[in-house]
Amino acid sequence: MFIDDAFAHLYSLSLAGLAVSTPNPNVSAAIYSPDGALIASGFHNRKLSPDHAEVIAIKGAQSLARGATLVVSLEPCAHTGTTPPCTQAIIDAEISKVIYAVSDPNPIAAGGAQVLKSAGIEVEHIHSAELEYVQRAWLHKVQSGKPLMIWKVATTLDAKVAASDSTSQWITGPQSREDVQLLRAQSDAILIGTNTAIVDNPHLIPRGHSARPVRIICGEQDVPASNQVFDKEARTVLVKSKSIPDLMSMLGDEGFNQVLVEAGPTFGSALLASGNIDEIIMYQAPKVLGGGKDFVSNLGISTLDDHLELQLLSVERCGSDIKSHYAVKGL
Amino acid sequence: MFIDDAFAHLYSLSLAGLAVSTPNPNVSAAIYSPDGALIASGFHNRKLSPDHAEVIAIKGAQSLARGATLVVSLEPCAHTGTTPPCTQAIIDAEISKVIYAVSDPNPIAAGGAQVLKSAGIEVEHIHSAELEYVQRAWLHKVQSGKPLMIWKVATTLDAKVAASDSTSQWITGPQSREDVQLLRAQSDAILIGTNTAIVDNPHLIPRGHSARPVRIICGEQDVPASNQVFDKEARTVLVKSKSIPDLMSMLGDEGFNQVLVEAGPTFGSALLASGNIDEIIMYQAPKVLGGGKDFVSNLGISTLDDHLELQLLSVERCGSDIKSHYAVKGL
Numbered sequence: 001m002f003i004d005d006a007f008a009h010l011y012s013l014s015l016a017g018l019a020v021s022t023p024n025p026n027v028s029a030a031i032y033s034p035d036g037a038l039i040a041s042g043f044h045n046r047k048l049s050p051d052h053a054e055v056i057a058i059k060g061a062q063s064l065a066r067g068a069t070l071v072v073s074l075e076p077c078a079h080t081g082t083t084p085p086c087t088q089a090i091i092d093a094e095i096s097k098v099i100y101a102v103s104d105p106n107p108i109a110a111g112g113a114q115v116l117k118s119a120g121i122e123v124e125h126i127h128s129a130e131l132e133y134v135q136r137a138w139l140h141k142v143q144s145g146k147p148l149m150i151w152k153v154a155t156t157l158d159a160k161v162a163a164s165d166s167t168s169q170w171i172t173g174p175q176s177r178e179d180v181q182l183l184r185a186q187s188d189a190i191l192i193g194t195n196t197a198i199v200d201n202p203h204l205i206p207r208g209h210s211a212r213p214v215r216i217i218c219g220e221q222d223v224p225a226s227n228q229v230f231d232k233e234a235r236t237v238l239v240k241s242k243s244i245p246d247l248m249s250m251l252g253d254e255g256f257n258q259v260l261v262e263a264g265p266t267f268g269s270a271l272l273a274s275g276n277i278d279e280i281i282m283y284q285a286p287k288v289l290g291g292g293k294d295f296v297s298n299l300g301i302s303t304l305d306d307h308l309e310l311q312l313l314s315v316e317r318c319g320s321d322i323k324s325h326y327a328v329k330g331l
Numbered sequence: 332m333f334i335d336d337a338f339a340h341l342y343s344l345s346l347a348g349l350a351v352s353t354p355n356p357n358v359s360a361a362i363y364s365p366d367g368a369l370i371a372s373g374f375h376n377r378k379l380s381p382d383h384a385e386v387i388a389i390k391g392a393q394s395l396a397r398g399a400t401l402v403v404s405l406e407p408c409a410h411t412g413t414t415p416p417c418t419q420a421i422i423d424a425e426i427s428k429v430i431y432a433v434s435d436p437n438p439i440a441a442g443g444a445q446v447l448k449s450a451g452i453e454v455e456h457i458h459s460a461e462l463e464y465v466q467r468a469w470l471h472k473v474q475s476g477k478p479l480m481i482w483k484v485a486t487t488l489d490a491k492v493a494a495s496d497s498t499s500q501w502i503t504g505p506q507s508r509e510d511v512q513l514l515r516a517q518s519d520a521i522l523i524g525t526n527t528a529i530v531d532n533p534h535l536i537p538r539g540h541s542a543r544p545v546r547i548i549c550g551e552q553d554v555p556a557s558n559q560v561f562d563k564e565a566r567t568v569l570v571k572s573k574s575i576p577d578l579m580s581m582l583g584d585e586g587f588n589q590v591l592v593e594a595g596p597t598f599g600s601a602l603l604a605s606g607n608i609d610e611i612i613m614y615q616a617p618k619v620l621g622g623g624k625d626f627v628s629n630l631g632i633s634t635l636d637d638h639l640e641l642q643l644l645s646v647e648r649c650g651s652d653i654k655s656h657y658a659v660k661g662l
Contacts, residue, residue, distance in 0.1 A: 157613065157641065157657070158627050159490035167635035269621060282488065286641035286657055290600060290630030296489050299621030304498035310488065310617035315646060315653050322646050322655055326488070326617055 002036050006071040007101060007128045009041065014073055014134040017043035017053075018186040019211055023255030025104075025138040029053035029072040031061040031095070039064045052077070054086040058093045065093040073131040075100045076116065079109035087115040095121060101128040102135060106142045137258035140278060146248055147256040149191075150279045151268050152183060153295045157284060160292035161265060168200075168293075175319025176283040178208075183281065185209035187260035189251070192229075193267030194219030203228040204262070213260070218247050219267065244274045269297040272308070272328070280310065280326045283318060333367050337402040338432060338459045340372065345404055345465040348374035348384075349517040350542055354586030356435075356469040360384035360403040362392040362426070370395045383408065385417040389424045396424040404462045406431045407447065410440035418446040428453040432462040437473045468589035471609060477579050478587040480522075480607055482599050483514060484626045485614045491623035492596060499531075499624075506650025507614040509539075514612065516540035518591035520568075520582070523560075524598030525550030534559040535593070544591070549578050550598065575605045600628040603639070603659070611641065611657045614649060 013028035021027065021044040029052075030041035040060025044053045051059070054076050058065050076086040076098065090098060098121055104110040113123045132139070137148035154172045155161055162168035170177065184190055184206035190213050196202065197217045204215045212234040217223055220242055223230075230236055239247055251259055261268060261277065271277050282295075301307060310326035317323075344359035352358065352375040360383075361372035371391025375384045382390070385407050389396050401407075407417040407429065421429060429452055435441040444454045463470070468479035485503045486492055493499035501508065515521055515537035521544050527533065528548045535546045543565040548554055551573055554561075561567055570578055582590055592599060592608065602608050613626075632638060641657035648654075 156638065157490070157611075157655075158625060159488070163633060163635040163638075165634045169635070171635065272619070273621075280488075286643045288603075288627055288630070288639040288641065289632050289635070290604075290625075290627045290639070291632065294489060294621075296619055296621045299619070301620050301622065302494060303496045304494040304500070304502065304620070307487065307494075308619040308621070310619065312617045312648065312651055312653065315648055317643065317646055320643055322643065322653070324488075324653055 002032075003071070003099065003126055006030055006032065006099075007131060009038070010071065010073045010101070011130050011134060013041060013043040014131065017045060018134070019188050019213065019258065020045045020047050021138070022046065022188045022257045024052075025074050026135050026257070027053040027072065027074045029057040029070060031057045031065055032069045032071065033064065034067060034069070039068060050082045052083060052086050055083065055089050058089055058095075061093070065095055067094065067096050069097040069099065070095045071099045073101050073135060075102065075104040075110065076112040077104065077109035078112040078115045085112070087112045090116060090121065091119045097122040097124070099124045099126055101126060101131040102139070105139065141257050146252050146276070147188070147259045148278050149259050149261055149271065149276055150187070150281055151261040151263070151272065151277045152180060152281050153268070154283045155285070155295045156287040156289050158288050158290065159295050160289045161295045162293040163289055164292050166293070171287065172283045172285045172321050173319040176285070176321045176323065179283070179318055179323060181206045181208055183260055184213055185211035187213050187258045188256040189214040189216050189254070189259045191216045191218060191259050191261045191263060193217070193263045194221035194223050195266065196262070196264050197223045197227055197229055201227050201229070202262070203231075205233045214254070214256075244270060244276060248276055265293060265295055265297045269299060272296065273299050275330065277328050279313075279328060282324050282326070284322045284324070286320055333363070334402070334430065334457055337361060337363065337430075338462060340369070341402065341404045341432070342461050342465060344372060344374040345462065348376060349465070350519050350544065350589065351376040351378050352469070353377065353519045353588045355383075356405050357466050357588070358384040358403065358405045360388040360401060362388045362396055363400045363402065364395065365398060365400070370399060381413045383414060383417050386414065386420050389420055389426075392424070396426055398425065398427050400428040400430065401426045402430045404432050404466060406433065406435040406441065407443040408435065408440035409443040409446045416443070418443045421447060421452065422450045426452060428455070430455045430457055432457060432459040433466060433470070436470065472588050477583050477607070478519070478590045479609050480590050480592055480602065481518070481610045481612055482592040482594070482603065482608045483511060483612050484599070485616070486626045487616055487618040487620050489619050489621065490626050491620045492626045493624040494620055495623050497624070502618065503614045503616045503652050504650040507616070507652045507654065510614070510649055510654060512537045512539055514591055515544055516542035518544050518589045519587040520545040520547050520585070520590045522547045522549060522590050522592045522594060524548070524594045525552035525554050526597065527593070527595050528554045528558055528560055532558050532560070533593070534562070536564045545585070545587075575602060575607060579607055596624060596626055596628045599626075600630060603627065604630050606661065608659050610644075610659060613655050613657070615653045615655070617651055
């Protein structure tokens, strides 16, 4: 079916667009001729150009855009920001039909579908769960004012992140560690606590990727200036505070769509308990310790009925490990 | 391909034959005409008949067995036990060709392939990992003298089997609990410790299945005679001892192929530490407690390098939970 193929194409473009559209939405667009042939497509990459996805596709299609169909992952904006509204570019290009997958919940930019209809363009809204999923970080930010916070955890089968003597490298296998590099590259920022910075001295730069997410270290302990995290490879922000509201407000002000939390059990659990972890991605190695440090520390839950509820989004093998992905539904 | 289809058919028969062949191997067999059509098939069900799988298939094929091909999951036995050797039945039926998937490691019954060849029958050994897998409990028993011990664990994402106030019902969802019923039905015996018997008062009868595995309770505590586990629905064996060697020797004497261990952390960990857990099946619910009882207790491991190594055999969604299956490789 035409729309399935078009949405699959947009999904792969959107994956490539993760983290490079921030603070704007991660949008992809494609233009098809009346007989269904792909003319041009693109995604918003703010690191390369201010052009939105629709404009990139229209520029690629040139005069072939006239009478063509534009398929786009998000409702086109009707708002003048860094660039003029996409609706005007669509009208000017004489596109005949627009199909969009997700409605724009942003009150400043929404209403694009109506603007296009008023200009005589046929507009269709066909929802796609996949295209909503790949835009979920920005959608979450627009709705909550806070970035999507994903806590990445690597544990043994018995959920330990370190043995009782504190040894913790390497719990998971090479394929899981590679996967984490991609996760970093798809995030706008990576957050750790001062304790992790001091104990592990991580670099946090995604190996094998050109992306350079902002590194954020939060906490009251002094982190030596010689630590790797302070090198010049990416911007590093030190938040010398234990206040989670202050941290979240800073992250909101920065405009990040997605923050990857690579905190240890204490800081990660504090974020989880405060309702600021939206998703958990767990890499679980086929190892048993029978003791050591739990990935999550005391949440004040003493009886099973009071458990923190998650929703399993996906599970797959990752080399010799299991990768599972959860949405946090709350206490 | 003929052999792939034949092996797939044998695999499904072998699944149905789990636990009903004990103490004999779980064997399935099928007879095909020279043009590859299925004539007859069956699996060894000792609860219904002493006939081995080969004999069931031969009886089903009657005179059509003459000149036909027998495909069988295990090398046919050359040994007179409860029944005469299968090799003789195959020779008498004038089968022309035998294809078997797994060699018989049992010194008493092995050598069947050679006997058949000497009788002028064409014999081919085509190995199948799937058909070896479904017979692994009996193969393990023949090689080690002990049943295959599978520890079934149901935990939260943070590997807890109970909250700090000891509440533990229900951690996993309805689909995982259904799956456990099948696992019980495929096992010859179900083993728990006296503590689980006293605290949980489980019935251990597989709901929705006709199988009635033996219930074994091991430990020194007194279990009330009124407990469900002592009802007449299945045989129940009380092993009033904390000696794991004594327990394993009893299980070996019973001739069980597969024992499902549904013990709690203390007894389960003792079996694991003593090298008597061969596989772990874990049902992990999308719940977080942040404290409570770990599924595995202290194994005396203090540093990561000394971890107990497992091998991930399979992972799948089970309703809202994750089911993962591991082979224990050892400390």
